[in-house]
Amino acid sequence: MKKILIRIAGCVFTAVLSILGVLLMGRLLNPESTSESMNSIKAFHSMEENSIDVMFFGSSHAWKGIDTRVLRDEYNISSFNYGGNWQRINTTLLFIRDAYRTQTPKVIFVDTYVANEKLQNCNMDGQIYYTRAISDFYGKREFLNDCFGNDWKKYGTYYFPLVMFHDNWAVLNKDSLIPYRSKAGYIESLGYDPSNEIVSIDLSDSGAADVQKDFDAEAIAELDKIVDICNKNGTKLIFYTCPYVGRYEYADAMQKYAEENGCTYVNLFEYVDEIGIDGATDFRDSQHLNDSGAAKVTRFLVDNYM
Amino acid sequence: MLFNSLNFLIFLPIVMLIYFLVPKKASKYWLLVASYYFYMNWNAKYALLLLASTTVTYVGGLLIERQSKKSVQKLIVSLSLVINLGILFFFKYFFFGAGILTRILSMAHINMNVPEFDIILPVGISFYVFQALGYTIDVYRKDISAEKNFFKYALFVSFFPQLVAGPIERSSKLLPQLDERKKFSFEAAEKGLMLMLWGFFLKIVLADRIAIFVDSVYGDTANYPGFFIVVATILFGIQIYCDFYGYSIIAVGAAKMIGIDLMENFNAPYLATSVAGFWKGWHISLTTWFRDYLYIPLGGNKKGKFRTQLNKMIVFLVSGLWHGASFSYVIWGGLNGLYQVIGSLLRPVKEKLCRVFRINRELIVNKIICGIVTFALVDFSWLFFRAKDTASAFSVLKAMVSVNNINILYDKSLFGCGLNKWNFLFMLFCIAILLFADICKKKGYVIHRTLLAQKGWLKCIIIAAVVVFLLTFGKYGPAYDANSFIYFQF
Structure with a gap:
């Protein structure tokens, strides 16, 4: 009997060691950019409860395009940039719901670059995996259900990321082990992903697309949920589109939606000159503002819409 | 259900648990249910074919045993062969045969319309049909007595680990093992686990990694001519070995x-120093099946030199055809037969040359040279096996010899064929591991036995490390299109 118990203990030990190894390797091999996004989320979770008045959400256009340090240093307003790479509209909804678990912001800004895109029925990847930094609650369950449906194997890849990211071993380098920006870095920048790199771009052909599109019913349903949360919490909701090199196809749909739902929409393409955005100095790449551009946009939004 | 799928990794422990928990008498019935479930996971309807083949050979076996007249026994065994091979022919060779017939008739200006319908080749049909036929012939030869219990016999034909790609087991070896459930043994489970981990290494770390390179080159020979094809063909020889040996x-x-x-299906075939030696270590269960049920009945080597060589050629041509309904497989089989025939014919010359030049055939250098020549010959024949048809095989061959780009072997071009530098180098490292393991095996040194002899805690760490290694370096997961085993198509 003793021998059998020792054998069973050996099996359990092997299983535990294997699971630990799998989790460790998964942590090591998940994409570097995912780790950074996760650090930003962790930074938000370390903020004192009910300490933030203004919050920003949306894709990398928001994350890299709104410098929350400006609100702190120039306006003495507490704020946090809870944007992140790849925030589709249902990811934004998840982040907003998560934000309300600990904060009661008075004003929320949502970047609309990918407002018509919803993650659903997809395989796990970096776009989904970074939400691991958000603990389990109803909003996250709904988000994961959108992404994975009832496919338990996809859930498996979410909780055991090695399954998804194991091929990354071939691109592993010393920088993979240390994310470019740590949690402390994002606490200092209040969630904003700073960069003073300058890439000269030409904005002359950018703006609202000539042919405008309507939102999908699914996107509208997500937007409705965002509006509903803000209304219930008495939060002022402002949608905006940050300038980039390209044509935005949902400016009219967004304007119409904002009017119908009693909130504000600002298409910043229309205010490029007023804001003072200079293609030669204010972008870090063709899609994202740098520190200089982000500061200008942040000041414009605070001065005019708060 | 693929072995390299999560479904199987859940399926196997459940089957094991229930197998050892149910009363002894019920255990084989449980295995039968599990085996059919395993098969029906692929295509439920085709389980009927499996059942049909099982029923025909089961009834055939009983009838053969009850008959005392040799002629009637012969008739029954022939009927069983016709029905089973008929099923195999219809599902595997119908369009191939009809195509040949149409071409022959068209030469005589006779038009024949082949009816059009979709047939999916039932997974493992060549394997289970051969296993069932082997049983019928064994009963006919009185090597075994006919199995009375239908369910036990059905389990013999459908036993899930070897159902879809072998090893093709012999009734005399497998049937008695299905009688009584053995007591659960940690030692057996550990050994089984070690073998499975080794198999997974061969399949998901090596074969599926090599497949990326080979598929890239063979899929675009216009951009990857000359030595790209040479390297891809060499690697395909290793891929198919790892894929099938892994399974x-x-x-x-x-x-x-x-x-x-179950019987071991491979014994370090690429370390052989002759093509005949290669076939002694490659797909042993099929090679011995052909030896016992085709080569020997044809007369083997007992009917003179010419018949011996002819019998060899017949066996290899049939073996080629067994693999697939295409002339490229026949050429592959024919080449391997031809190598052996030529090898036999040249043996006296070879021996004389060795005597004249005083070459010690036991010298390691001599063995290495023979091993390389054998590998080159066998590997060349794989080119026909890999190409999707004969025309493609010759066009690949043409692309291989038409360009001299030996520089690609050292100018890093090989890192651009689906595998980046690190993946390519890692693949070479894994091939070195395989070579080392095969040398150990050939020398009679069993690596997993050494690992199992370690202290308990060390064994746990080794197994856990191997699991993490496989999950890190294997090719699997949602981002990867999971490859089936190559031999599933046969």
């Missing part, structure tokens, strides 16, 4: 975990 060893390991021993 076989997982099958052996899975069976071992439930206390059933």
Whole structure:
């Protein structure tokens, strides 16, 4: 009997060691950019409860395009940039719901670059995996259900990321082990992903697309949920589109939606000159503002819409 | 259900658990249910074919045993052969045969319309049909007595670890093991697990990694001519070995975990110093099947030199055809037969040359040279096996010899064929591991036995490390299109 118990203990030990190894390797091999996004989320979770008045959400256009340090240093307003790479509209909804678990912001800004895109029925990847930094609650369950449906194997890849990211071993380098920006870095920048790199771009052909599109019913349903949360919490909701090199196809749909739902929409393409955005100095790449551009946009939004 | 799928990794422990928990008498029925479930996971309807083949050979076996007249026995065994081979022919060779017939008739200006309908080749049909036929012939030869219990016999034909790609087991070896469930043994489970881990290494770390390179080159020979094809063909020889050996060893390991021993299907074939030696270590269960049920009945080597060589050619041509309904497989089989015929004919010359030049054939250098020549010959024949048809095979061959780009072997071009530098180098490292393991095996040194002899805690760490290694370096997961085993198509 003793021998059998020792054998069973050996099996359990092997299983535990294997699971630990799998989790460790998964942590090591998940994409570097995912780790950074996760650090930003962790930074938000370390903020004192009910300490933030203004919050920003949306894709990398928001994350890299709104410098929350400006609100702190120039306006003495507490704020946090809870944007992140790849925030589709249902990811934004998840982040907003998560934000309300600990904060009661008075004003929320949502970047609309990918407002018509919803993650659903997809395989796990970096776009989904970074939400691991958000603990389990109803909003996250709904988000994961959108992404994975009832496919338990996809859930498996979410909780055991090695399954998804194991091929990354071939691109592993010393920088993979240390994310470019740590949690402390994002606490200092209040969630904003700073960069003073300058890439000269030409904005002359950018703006609202000539042919405008309507939102999908699914996107509208997500937007409705965002509006509903803000209304219930008495939060002022402002949608905006940050300038980039390209044509935005949902400016009219967004304007119409904002009017119908009693909130504000600002298409910043229309205010490029007023804001003072200079293609030669204010972008870090063709899609994202740098520190200089982000500061200008942040000041414009605070001065005019708060 | 693929061995390299999560479904199987859940399926196997459940089957094992229930197998050892149910009363002894019920255990084989449970295995039968599990085996049919395993098969029906692929295509439920085709389980009827499996059942049909099982029923025909089961009834055939009983009838043969009850008959005392040799002629009637012969008639029954022939009927069983016709029905089973008929099923195999219809599902595997119908369009191939009809195509040949149409061409022949068109030469005589006779038009024949082949009816159009979709046939999916039932997974493993060549394997289970051969296993069932082997049983019928064994009963006919009185090597074994006919199995009375239908369910036990059905389990013999459908036993899930070896159902879809072998090893093709002999009734005399497998049937008695299905009688009584053995007591659960940690030692057997550990050994089975080790074998399975080795099989997974061969399949998901090596074969599926090599497949990326080979598929890239063979899929675009216009951009990857000359030495790209040479390297891809060499690697394909290793890929198919790892793929099939991997499957076989997982099958052996899975069976071992439930206390059933299956035959080893491979014995370091690429270390052979002759093509005949290669075939002694490659797909042993099929090679010995052909030896016992085709080569020997044809007369083997007992009917003179010419018939011996002819019999060899027949066996290899049939073996080629067994693999697939295409002339490229026949050429592959024919080449391997031809190598052996030529090898036999040249043996006296070779021996004389060795005597004249005083070449010691036991010298390691001599063995290495013979091994390389053997590998080159066998590997060349794989080119026909890999190409999707004969025309493609010759066009690949043309692309291979038309360009001299030996520089690609050292100018890093090989890192651009689906595998980046690190993946390519890692693949070479894994091939070195395989070579080392095969040398050990050939020398009679069993690596997993050494690992299992370690202290308990060390063994746990080794197994856990191997699991993490496989999950890190294997090719699997949602981002990857999971490859089936190559031999599933046969």
